[in-house]
Amino acid sequence: MKKYYTRSDLAIESLAHAVKDKDYKHSEKKEGNVTIETFEILQTSELYPHEVGQYVEISFPDYQDISTLTEQFEKQLSTFIKAKTNTIDPLILFVGLGNETLTSDAIGPRTLKHIRATHHYPLDERHQNQYYDSMCVAPGVMARTGMETADIVQCLVEEFHPDMIIAIDALCAQSYEKICHVIQMNNVGIYPGSGIGNHRKSITESSMGVPVVAIGIPTVIHVSSLVSDVYNLLEGYFKESLDPSTSLKVGKRRRYEGRLNEVQRRLILGEIGQLDEQKRIQLLNEVLNPIESQFVMSDKDIDFDIEMISKILSSGINHLRY
Numbered sequence: 001m002k003k004y005y006t007r008s009d010l011a012i013e014s015l016a017h018a019v020k021d022k023d024y025k026h027s028e029k030k031e032g033n034v035t036i037e038t039f040e041i042l043q044t045s046e047l048y049p050h051e052v053g054q055y056v057e058i059s060f061p062d063y064q065d066i067s068t069l070t071e072q073f074e075k076q077l078s079t080f081i082k083a084k085t086n087t088i089d090p091l092i093l094f095v096g097l098g099n100e101t102l103t104s105d106a107i108g109p110r111t112l113k114h115i116r117a118t119h120h121y122p123l124d125e126r127h128q129n130q131y132y133d134s135m136c137v138a139p140g141v142m143a144r145t146g147m148e149t150a151d152i153v154q155c156l157v158e159e160f161h162p163d164m165i166i167a168i169d170a171l172c173a174q175s176y177e178k179i180c181h182v183i184q185m186n187n188v189g190i191y192p193g194s195g196i197g198n199h200r201k202s203i204t205e206s207s208m209g210v211p212v213v214a215i216g217i218p219t220v221i222h223v224s225s226l227v228s229d230v231y232n233l234l235e236g237y238f239k240e241s242l243d244p245s246t247s248l249k250v251g252k253r254r255r256y257e258g259r260l261n262e263v264q265r266r267l268i269l270g271e272i273g274q275l276d277e278q279k280r281i282q283l284l285n286e287v288l289n290p291i292e293s294q295f296v297m298s299d300k301d302i303d304f305d306i307e308m309i310s311k312i313l314s315s316g317i318n319h320l321r322y
Contacts, residue, residue, distance in 0.1 A: 008174035009172050009173070009218065010057065010171065010173055010184055010218060011048075011055040011057060011184065011186075012037060012039070012057050012178075013175065013178070014050060014174075015039065015041075015047075015048055015050075016278075017047045018045060018047050018048055022043075023041065023043060024042055025039070025040040025042065026038070026039055026040075031072055032065050033061055033062075033064065033065050033068075034065060034069050034072055035060075036056065037056070037058075037059070038055070038056050039054070039055040039056075039057070040054050040055075041054075051188045051189075052188075054080075054188075055184060055185070055186045055188075056076045056080075056186070057183070058072055058076065058182065058183040058184075058185075059182050060182075066312060069183075069312055070316045070319075073183055073313065074319050074320060076185055077166075077185060077213070077215070077316060078320055080213045081166075083187070084164060084187060084211035084213065085163050085211065087163055088322055089133055089322050090132065090162075091133040091160065091161070091163050092133065092134045092135070092164050092165075092166055093134075093136075093137070093153075093157070093162040093164070093165045093166070094112060094115055094117075094134060094135065094137070094168070094317070095108070095136075095138075095165060095167045095203070096108030096110075096112035096136070096138040096168050097149060097168060097170075097192050098169055098170055099140070099141045099144070103298075103303055104170060104220050104298040104302050104306075105141075106170075106306055107168060107169070107217045107219060107310060108138060108167075108170070109138040110306055110310040111168050111309075111313045111314050112137075112168070112314075113310070114311060115136050115318060116318045117134055117135055117136045118131045118132065119133055119134060119135045131321070131322075132320055132322055135156075135162070137153075139153065148201045149201070149203070150192070150201035150202060150203050150207060153165065153167075157209060164210060165210055166212075166214075166215065167189070167203050167212060167213070168215045168216075168313065169215075169217075170218075171184065171220075172218060172220050172221065172222065172296070173218035173221050173225075174221070174225045174281075175221075175225070175229060176221055176226060176229050179305075180217060180302070180305035180306070180309060181218075182217070183217060183309070183312075183313070184214075184215070184216045185213060185215050187211070187212075187213055188204065188214065189204030189205060189207075189208075189212040190202070190203050190204070190212070190214040191203075219298055219305075220296045220297060220298050222296055223284075223294060224281050224284035224285050227284055228277055228280045228281045228284060231269065231272070231273065233255065233256060234269065235256075235260050235269065236256025236258055237256045238260060238269075239257070239258035239264075240257060242264070260273075262274070
């Protein structure tokens with residue numbers, strides 16, 4: 001089988017085959033039900049598509065603790081801003097990437113609708129409230145504008161000379177459990193559309209000439225990754241069915257527990273069941289790509305999720321103070 005990158009924009013998933021402390025460093029902490037993981041990628045590698053830099057992933061199981069989630073997002077974003085700018089009150093250009101008419105791709109434009117732009121405020125009002133000097137733009141997608149998004153952003157950079165760009169975009173995940181349950185930030189930048197194979201010009205510090213912080217939310221998953229997840233669920237389901245101590249469990253649960261042994265996997269799931277997750281995804285890619293059936297899918301609650309997360313992001317951004 002050919003080698004494929006893991007179909008994920010998330011560092012936590014893409015680094016599964018990397019070597020800790022050689023390829024990356026990792027730390028983790030929890031605040032209530034919110035988990036904050038920091039990844040510092042030390043070198044580029046064929047094992048993962050990410051560039052050298054810092055990545056922070058805020059994971060949450062639900063929207064029950066919105067205040068903690070918003071607070072942690074604001075705190076991590078503030079750290080990125082202060083680490084990448086040399087002025088007390090930098091001019092920040094917020095860029096909402098994506099197609100507003102497509103819900104799974106609308107997190108950028110939807111978030112910008114609620115962000116407070118302050119560049120037109122009187123200087124004394126900004127300083128009195130300690131607001132960052134901020135501008136917002138949702139440049140749309142190439143299919144609608146006929147222009148590369150990065151070219152539009154570059155024109156704004158040349159005109160207004162911002163001290164930093166903060167780009168907000170939808171990402172692709174490998175696991176269905178990550179869909180709309182992770183906020184990822186990095187100081188590297190972003191390649192719009194790369195998660196679903198639409199490779200556009202990059203929005204990075206090297207291409208824009210100013211520091212770039214990228215904020216991403218996984219909203220879609222490739223069908224090959226989803227089918228592989230179903231295999232894992234099947235294995236857990238059969239394991240619980242064979243175990244008398246768990247077979248009496250009823251009702252909903254987050255996932256099935258346990259793994260089959262090698263003999264059980266071969267008897268129940270066949271030869272495909274013997275493959276590890278990465279090889280299984282590679283096989284599915286080789287099967288689906290030639291017949292153009294590598295679909296990208298989203299969750300049935302995507303409308304609600306995008307509405308909630310866009311308000312969490314905008315609330316955290318609006319609470320930022322220098």
